[in-house]
Amino acid sequence: MARLFFLLSGEHKTLPFSELKAVLEAEGHQYRVLGTLRQIMRLETGVECVKTIVKRAALTRVCCAELIYTQAEASKILQQADSVPLEHWIRKGQTFVVRVRRIGESAPEVDSMALEKEIGAVVLERVEGSRVKLSSPDLTFFGVITEDRFVLGLKLAEIPAKPYVERRPRKRVFFHPSAMPAKLARSMINLAQPKSGDVVLDPFCGTGSFLIEAGLLGCRVVGFDVQWRMVRGALRNLRYYGVNPDGVLKADARYPPVSKVDCIVTDPPYGRSATTLGRDVEEIVADFLVKTSDCISRGRRVCIAFPKGTEINRIAVKMGFRLVESHFVYVHRSLTREIAVLERT
Numbered sequence: 001m002a003r004l005f006f007l008l009s010g011e012h013k014t015l016p017f018s019e020l021k022a023v024l025e026a027e028g029h030q031y032r033v034l035g036t037l038r039q040i041m042r043l044e045t046g047v048e049c050v051k052t053i054v055k056r057a058a059l060t061r062v063c064c065a066e067l068i069y070t071q072a073e074a075s076k077i078l079q080q081a082d083s084v085p086l087e088h089w090i091r092k093g094q095t096f097v098v099r100v101r102r103i104g105e106s107a108p109e110v111d112s113m114a115l116e117k118e119i120g121a122v123v124l125e126r127v128e129g130s131r132v133k134l135s136s137p138d139l140t141f142f143g144v145i146t147e148d149r150f151v152l153g154l155k156l157a158e159i160p161a162k163p164y165v166e167r168r169p170r171k172r173v174f175f176h177p178s179a180m181p182a183k184l185a186r187s188m189i190n191l192a193q194p195k196s197g198d199v200v201l202d203p204f205c206g207t208g209s210f211l212i213e214a215g216l217l218g219c220r221v222v223g224f225d226v227q228w229r230m231v232r233g234a235l236r237n238l239r240y241y242g243v244n245p246d247g248v249l250k251a252d253a254r255y256p257p258v259s260k261v262d263c264i265v266t267d268p269p270y271g272r273s274a275t276t277l278g279r280d281v282e283e284i285v286a287d288f289l290v291k292t293s294d295c296i297s298r299g300r301r302v303c304i305a306f307p308k309g310t311e312i313n314r315i316a317v318k319m320g321f322r323l324v325e326s327h328f329v330y331v332h333r334s335l336t337r338e339i340a341v342l343e344r345t
Contacts, residue, residue, distance in 0.1 A: 005042045005151050007062040007144055015327045016059035017041055019187045026193035027052045037146045039103050054157045058186035064142050064153030072107035072150040081122045089154050095133035103146040110145055173240045174233030180209040180267050188265050189213045191341050192303040198262035203253035203288055208234035210265045215243030224251035253288040261295050267305040285312050289319040296344050308336040316342050
């Protein structure tokens with residue numbers, strides 16, 4: 001077990017933390033939360049989990065082995081830096097760079113650029129033959145000033161956001177304005193905690209956002225929609241991203257043509273741009289939960305998005321589900337999504 005810290009996306013206050021924990025739990029990594037700060041989660045866990053996080057997480061940005069955790073005061077930071085056994089982390093002759101990022105207006109009295117130079121000077125003095133190299137160094141010492149704290153570590157991985165940009169709805173071969181953004185879709189898949197090879201169902205698949213993200217994680221995917229146009233469009237999108245579904249069918253979620261799946265991730269229709277066939281979202285979800293509750297085993301999860309203010313959680317509890325957590329995501333003035341994670345009891 002090692003002390004690691006993770007720089008998380010600032011796009012949402014709670015989702016990145018829950019997604020990170022869900023990824024670790026889905027893949028069976030043991031961990032202990034040492035603390036959380038704005039956009040930072042500190043964990044005691046195995047270093048091998050970094051590969052899993054890089055593969056799966058949408059809302060984690062940087063993974064580091066923690067070297068320093070202290071108050072955001074220059075004197076205390078440099079005192080801690082001087083006591084770190086650097087010879088365990090950087091060898092003679094290796095190149096390095098020090099980068100410090102400030103979150104928001106945290107500790108404005110600390111000069112981040114000066115801190116980079118001062119920490120670099122400590123490394124140069126302590127490790128014979130080490131050299132600063134600003135571009136493509138052997139090692140990156142990565143620090144974050146957040147709230148009134150400073151954390152420094154050796155960067156183990158950085159997760160690019162570009163793949164999610166390339167999979168955004170307007171980049172797909174079939175587009176619909178109700179489509180879920182790739183990053184949020186991946187995050188919801190992770191909250192449902194499927195493993196590679198698990199069967200993931202989206203009973204309101206639309207353009208295939210969830211099926212794409214689950215398929216890229218190695219899951220088997222099944223989706224259906226009441227409109228042929230959406231079924232055909234979802235299939236085009238899945239082919240475009242190299243995902244081979246177990247099935248994408250024209251079907252009503254109230255009468256699911258499946259008997260067993262491992263988890264369900266979905267975004268039922270509720271807006272003006274998505275058809276509801278004359279039913280309100282609560283009726284739609286109640287009907288689908290009744291029919292699909294027997295499709296998943298006890299302890300497995302449903303992750304569902306719906307408009308804030310609806311009674312989906314109350315309905316779900318009546319249908320034999322436990323509310324694990326909820327997150328609220330602002331979309332526009334007339335829509336804030338609630339992302340709920342439900343567990344079959």
